[in-house]
Amino acid sequence: GENVEQHPSTLSVQEGDSAVIKCTYSDSASNYFPWYKQELGKRPQLIIDIRSNVGEKKDQRIAVTLNKTAKHFSLHITETQPEDSAVYFCAATFSGGYQKVTFGIGTKLQVIP
């Protein structure tokens, strides 16, 4: 089955700096890579995703990159703000058949004002 490793487990950055969270996956058949943000006391929410036919995707201050050869993908947050403080989960899945997502362990991001 799929195995997703995520690091770092905790990350502190100064407001305005960039934050990068990295994930690796094991199953070369995986072709869909979503990222979820979970604020304290709230539900995880999908913030961005990327499919294996794309190398990079951006949405305002958030970007995700995918390297299929190396089987790793990363979340980049630029110009961080206090409201970016949350736990971020990466995930990987093969969407061609029954969809079962494998999550990383999560990264707790703290943006220091």
Next chain:
Amino acid sequence: EADIYQTPRYLVIGTGKKITLECSQTMGHDKMYWYQQDPGMELHLIHYSYGVNSTEKGDLSSESTVSRIRTEHFPLTLESARPSHTSQYLCASSEGGPNYGYTFGSGTRLTVV
């Protein structure tokens, strides 16, 4: 509003009690999931369903059971609660097809005393 709803939000019960955690979604999604999330953040899949009358056990061994008699409803039952069941339980659903992301419910925080 189309969403996924979990009740109760918080529950404190005594050891040995039978409980059912409710999960309903109004998006017409075929796929539904139950995750257990400990304070350490990690999401553990305990049950999933790909449609009516379809249920499977997840990656984490669980003493709970689920049923899927209607598309919109995916309740989780603990026949005899124990303190080790104390955790947050998150329900999720997904459409599959071109739109693969999960929608999570707000969770039930269960405490067994």
